[in-house]
Amino acid sequence: MADSTTIRISRDTHARVTRLAAERHETIDETVRSAIRALRQDAMARDLADGLTEEETAWLDADAG
Numbered sequence: 001m002a003d004s005t006t007i008r009i010s011r012d013t014h015a016r017v018t019r020l021a022a023e024r025h026e027t028i029d030e031t032v033r034s035a036i037r038a039l040r041q042d043a044m045a046r047d048l049a050d051g052l053t054e055e056e057t058a059w060l061d062a063d064a065g
Helices: 011-024 028-049 055-060
Strands: none
Touching: 011 055
């Protein structure tokens, strides 16, 4: 990791992330990166699960020809 920074987290959170990284056989950075990706994917899934707005439905039903 050529470029890095420091973030403040509780000792408990640090211990949990360290333990999880060890269980996954990866670095803390890789574990945190995976967790962030999973959170983003979860947010996208929630957005996709929401019903379409009237405007979106009208756009999808519009005649393309």
